[in-house]
Amino acid sequence: xxxxxxxxxxxxxxxxxxxxxxxxxxxxxxxxxxxxxxxxxxxxxxxxxxxxxxxxxxxxxxxxxxxxxxxxxxxxxxxxxxxxxxxxxxxxxxxxxxxxxxxxxxxxxxxxxxxxxxxxxxxxxxxxxxxxxxxxxxxxxxxxxxxxxxxxxxxxxxxxxxxxxxxxxxxxxxxxxxxxxxxxxxxxxxxxxxxxxxxxxxxxxxxxxxxxxxxxxxxxxxxxxxxxxxxxxxxxxxxxxxxxxxxxxxxxxxxxxxxxxxxxxxxxxxxxxxxxxxxxxxxx
Amino acid sequence: xxxxxxxxxxxxxxxxxxxxxxxxxxxxxxxxxxxxxxxxxxxxxxxxxxxxxxxxxxxxxxxxxxxxxxxxxxxxxxxxxxxxxxxxxxxxxxxxxxxxxxxxxxxxxxxxxxxxxxxxxxxxxxxxxxxxxxxxxxxxxxxxxxxxxxxxxxxxxxxxxxxxxxxxxxxxxxxxxxxxxxxxxxxxxxxxxxxxxxxxxxxxxxxxxxxxxxxxxxxxxxxxxxxxxxxxxxxxxxxxxxxxxxxxxxxxxxxxxxxxxxxxxxxxxxxxxxxxxxxxxxxxxxxxxxxxxxxxxxxxxxxxxxxxxxxxxxxxxxxxxxxxxxxxxxxxxxxxxxxxxxxxxxxxxxxxxxxxxxxxxxxxxxxxxxxxxxxxxxxxxxxxxxxxxxxxxxxxxxxxxxxxxxxxxxxxxxxxxxxxxxxxxxx
Numbered sequence: 001x002x003x004x005x006x007x008x009x010x011x012x013x014x015x016x017x018x019x020x021x022x023x024x025x026x027x028x029x030x031x032x033x034x035x036x037x038x039x040x041x042x043x044x045x046x047x048x049x050x051x052x053x054x055x056x057x058x059x060x061x062x063x064x065x066x067x068x069x070x071x072x073x074x075x076x077x078x079x080x081x082x083x084x085x086x087x088x089x090x091x092x093x094x095x096x097x098x099x100x101x102x103x104x105x106x107x108x109x110x111x112x113x114x115x116x117x118x119x120x121x122x123x124x125x126x127x128x129x130x131x132x133x134x135x136x137x138x139x140x141x142x143x144x145x146x147x148x149x150x151x152x153x154x155x156x157x158x159x160x161x162x163x164x165x166x167x168x169x170x171x172x173x174x175x176x177x178x179x180x181x182x183x184x185x186x187x188x189x190x191x192x193x194x195x196x197x198x199x200x201x202x203x204x205x206x207x208x209x210x211x212x213x214x215x216x217x218x219x220x221x222x223x224x225x226x227x228x229x230x231x232x233x234x235x236x237x238x239x240x241x242x243x244x245x246x247x248x249x250x251x252x253x254x255x256x257x258x259x260x261x262x263x264x265x266x267x268x269x270x271x272x273x274x275x276x277x278x279x280x281x282x283x284x
Numbered sequence: 285x286x287x288x289x290x291x292x293x294x295x296x297x298x299x300x301x302x303x304x305x306x307x308x309x310x311x312x313x314x315x316x317x318x319x320x321x322x323x324x325x326x327x328x329x330x331x332x333x334x335x336x337x338x339x340x341x342x343x344x345x346x347x348x349x350x351x352x353x354x355x356x357x358x359x360x361x362x363x364x365x366x367x368x369x370x371x372x373x374x375x376x377x378x379x380x381x382x383x384x385x386x387x388x389x390x391x392x393x394x395x396x397x398x399x400x401x402x403x404x405x406x407x408x409x410x411x412x413x414x415x416x417x418x419x420x421x422x423x424x425x426x427x428x429x430x431x432x433x434x435x436x437x438x439x440x441x442x443x444x445x446x447x448x449x450x451x452x453x454x455x456x457x458x459x460x461x462x463x464x465x466x467x468x469x470x471x472x473x474x475x476x477x478x479x480x481x482x483x484x485x486x487x488x489x490x491x492x493x494x495x496x497x498x499x500x501x502x503x504x505x506x507x508x509x510x511x512x513x514x515x516x517x518x519x520x521x522x523x524x525x526x527x528x529x530x531x532x533x534x535x536x537x538x539x540x541x542x543x544x545x546x547x548x549x550x551x552x553x554x555x556x557x558x559x560x561x562x563x564x565x566x567x568x569x570x571x572x573x574x575x576x577x578x579x580x581x582x583x584x585x586x587x588x589x590x591x592x593x594x595x596x597x598x599x600x601x602x603x604x605x606x607x608x609x610x611x612x613x614x615x616x617x618x619x620x621x622x623x624x625x626x627x628x629x630x631x632x633x634x635x636x637x638x639x640x641x642x643x644x645x646x647x648x649x650x651x652x653x654x655x656x657x658x659x660x661x662x663x664x665x666x667x668x669x670x671x672x673x674x675x676x677x678x679x680x681x682x683x684x685x686x687x688x689x690x691x692x693x694x695x696x697x698x699x700x701x702x703x704x705x706x707x708x709x710x711x
Contacts, residue, residue, distance in 0.1 A: 047566075047567065048566075048567055051544055051547040051548045051549075051569070052548060053549045053550065133363055133367065136363050136364075136366075136367045137366075137367050137368075140368070140369055145369065219359060222352070222356060222359070222360055223359065223360050223363045223364075226317070238353075238356055239323060239350055240323070241323065241352065242322075242327065243353050243354065244324055244325075244326050244557075244559055244563050244626075245324065245560055245563035245564065245567065246324075247324060248544075
């Protein structure tokens with residue numbers, strides 16, 4: 001809206017500029033949307049119509065075979081639930097643990113705080129491949145392989161989230177907290193009533209990252225689960241691929257369905273982001 | 285996002301304490317975990333065999349766990365072995381045998397094969413045994429054996445005025461055919477239909493095909509004792525130059541091949557595994573042709589596929605695992621398996637059987653790759669192969685993509701590979 005107003009003020013030239021900007025954005029959006037459209041188109045074809053000499057964007061006849069077979073060939077509903085459950089638990093847990101840890105690192109004073117924080121950050125430098133086998137051994141030792149514990153436990157806290165939130169908390173003026181403490185707030189109340197409401201943009205960003213990461217994680221769930229009923233959606237998708245030739249419609253139907261929660265997250269979180277930007281704009 | 289082990293460990297401990305450890309009574313059946321990577325239609329055939337085994341062996345229960353392609357399963361298998369919780373039996377790619385044997389995690393198959401409950405060794409195809417042999421001993425049981433074949437689009441042959449019943453048989457013919465098949469159909473200056481593709485990635489997928497060319501040129505991969513590589517010979521250079529020429533001089537192989545190009549009709553010939561036959565027959569809309577690999581100085585093709593390995597568990601489970609492995613590779617099951625998939629029979633008695641001969645009559649395309657088994661060669665089964673293959677894969681890819689001097693690239697790769705072998709031998 002603001003852009004259009006400015007465009008009018010700038011007369012014809014400004015108008016052209018706005019149009020050019022939008023044209024560029026539309027082209028960019030087109031490139032982004034294309035793979036999604038191809039996915040949808042392929043998911044609605046039957047197995048042999050996938051292989052046409054020229055790309056056919058509109059499937060004809062439209063076949064829902066892929067969508068039907070997704071539910072019969074693999075325990076798709078269960079895998080979907082598993083992913084949803086695991087990602088939700090991990091996201092909720094990280095939002096809580098990271099907020100608490102980040103607040104401690106940002107505001108509380110205790111001996112060894114900075115060293116501890118550095119140590120915590122250092123864990124971000126260790127690649128997953130290096131900790132995969134020790135973590136697997138740990139799960140085995142705890143007899144948790146092939147359970148939801150194995151899928152969620154290693155991800156209940158995270159250095160990245162702690163770091164992200166700590167930086168955000170540091171940017172909130174101390175005077176707000178001091179005023180609250182003078183009014184009789186405890187530390188927890190400060191966190192709960194002042195810091196958390198002000199940090200919604202950061203929290204929703206973190207929530208989105210964590211959910212997406214957890215939803216898309218592949219190697220760890222593959223390694224710690226054996227029973228088909230314990231497997232997550234990403235493992236399920238991989239199982240639809242085969243070295244002898246992939247059945248594209250069913251794979252694309254499953255992928256399309258697996259993308260829905262992430263898209264929903266973006267739609268929900270996008271409002272938060274925008275509100276976050278206006279909030280931060282007012283604050284400073 | 286990185287996981288932090290300290291808080292995890294703490295939380296895990298708390299949870300572990302809350303969990304009560306339940307002890308189940310002794311199971312009435314021997315339960316075996318069997319990991320594999322056979323998906324799609326072949327996976328269904330495979331599962332049907334396992335169901336049949338479970339039905340006819342009420343004292344046993346084999347649960348088949350499918351873990352995606354060979355490469356995704358390899359990570360899972362290696363982690364499980366490192367974690368001390370391997371499956372009881374697993375399907376492994378033929379060339380992993382040496383590595384697993386070296387880690388001491390699998391049981392030598394030789395003891396079972398020649399043991400009191402053994403099998404007739406003479407009835408198994410010698411090439412199949414070769415894929416399972418590390419040094420002088422048998423470590424795995426052959427199960428799904430394939431070789432490299434040339435698939436071609438007969439309709440495209442007709443359109444290019446080539447005889448669809450006379451596929452290319454030599455390196456030179458392959459070039460001539462591919463040139464005729466590479467066309468700019470709509471006249472916009474860009475090529476729309478390509479003559480040939482083969483996998484061009486820096487990994488075993490490419491090396492598997494390239495080795496066949498090395499052998500065809502008359503070269504060898506290793507020296508006799510596997511202490512040094514030999515692929516940087518004149519023959520190796522010739523094989524690599526041939527690939528580079530296909531791409532850059534004759535311009536018949538696309539560097540960025542169209543997705544599923546062969547199936548969509550944009551690529552007329554393709555090197556691939558014989559195991560893909562049934563799937564291709566189902567998916568393509570044109571007349572499908574299948575031919576042995578065109579030969580160079582020698583007529584050779586590469587053998588691929590996967591074998592069964594028994595992991596070290598308990599003597600009771602290992603015996604049960606052998607019972608399962610023996611059944612899976614028995615002539616009756618092998619007949620069913622090879623007639624329902626594109627795999628080559630492992631049992632000579634199956635090859636000679638009336639039932640299989642009738643199957644060949646009904647499926648003439650299969651005959652081409654069954655005959656080809658006589659000139660098929662497995663990859664070297666030594667511990668260093670996987671690492672050497674990675675070095676070579678990068679070299680082949682670099683040479684083909686950037687037109688580098690094949691001799692220089694192979695010399696470098698050989699030097700690097702020999703260092704790897706040396707450091708392995710020191711251990």
